[in-house]
Amino acid sequence: MRKLWVLVAAGAVGTVVALSVPSAFAEDYAFADEFAGTAGTAPDSTKWTQETGCEWGSGKEQQCYTDGGHNAELDGNGHLLINARAEKYNGNDFTSARLRAKTMTGAGTVEVRAKFSGYQAGAWPAIWTTDEKTWPVNGEIDLMEIGLNKTWKPKYHTHYGTRGDVQSKGGIYADDPDDAGWTGWHTYKAVYTNGDNGSVKFYIDDVFVAEEPYQVPDDAGAQVILNIAVGSAAGTPDPKLDNTMTVDYVHVTQR
Template identity: 35%
Template sequence: MHTTRKRRLVALTVAGAAAIALGAGPVLQGADPANAASGDVVWSQDFDGAAGSAPDRSAWTNETGGGGWGNNELEDYTDSRDNSALDGQGNLIITAKRGADGSYTSARLTTQGKYTPRYGRVEARIQIPRGQGIWPAFWMLGSDLPQVGWPNSGEVDVMENVGYEPATVHGTVHGPGYSGGQGITSSYQHPQGWSFADTFHTFAVDWKPGSITWSVDGVAYKTVTPADTGGNPWVFDKPFFIVLNLAVGGSWPGYPDGTTQFPQQMKIDYVRVIDNS
């Protein structure tokens, strides 16, 4: 994201940081990352399971806590099924709620220490929430985060939306010398000018050695290469982990107001990594 410093980053133990390209961890049945051909799905989370159950714990960890996450956010992230659960129809639902006392809860899920791809088409089919102060994101962080810190770890924001821009999504990279408000960023407008919250859309990056290309529903809208970093280090040729979260408030999106309705839900149909070599 292109805000001041974005999120409080929890340093978890990173097992498998030396994973091979396209990573380790749960894969689609029949797909072998070591023998994948271009176009093969090498990792997939389809969120099939009973309504109210947790997402696959071999793939996802719930990060918890509040404190603003570096962006003056309002939510407290929990591990409660009230905030993240399967819906029994093949979707993961991340729910942001407002309590009777005016506090907010939501969820943030990460594959840190469980799945760390290096390169591939990283995509998710998501129906985002809506409303002033609502901030859904699908993104990645370098798996060496605990060792080198942010922004040296690198960050790839595959999709972010701030509620006051219902027809716009953003794609950004952050690294040393181009972080926070200086992140290398671009945006994509809904071709009909409709709200992205109206239905599901597929958000993706095609990530290869020395390049990252963003797309929405198969339409590419931005490519970044080392030539775009202004001479600063390119930190994206290494394993990254995946993050899904739904924030409430913050310096960039602003804060909920009288028009914002709760609960709000971010619905994720699937997350996939596809060999694009």
């Protein structure tokens, strides 16, 4: 959990005391979750909707999304665990979780700190924003998706335009020599503006990576989504799939 350290002077001799304060209290966020709670409990239902069902991705994905903490739960140490695994469920062979936050409108910043358990064929973790009811008109920002095309390299994208003319821009985050398997903590941030000249600036660990166009309406709405899809563009799943995305925090500011 990211924290703000505050120095407090106390007493006649000027004793200095360092206090750590969760950053969600130090900044005025439009949306924030630092996943405090008892181990094994489901994420806060006042902040997240756990979307359910099978046949996602036009039927190409192979997971069933569950709710009630079955595949998404708190670990008791300020983290959210999303787990995709081999499990018979409603006629499918895999289960997973997909969380959607409340709608934000206008320009802003989305920042998420997360890590992954490592490569397994068919696992497709993603941190993104969209309004699927109006896709791609209201756009999509992929802060991070990993596992596409059977490669364990995190990517970033913007998508916008119309159904008949979808524009997609983006790239691959540079390799981290200290984290070759992409299993360590990283902070993914998108700073975005809307409109005809809209754009998204992508950062990883507070280092600027790229700026991509993002031409969506000024009042375009979107929701943060956290999920692990199975199969489809990530390839044939490992029959013993057990893949986890751990999330430390989600912070959203709006301008």
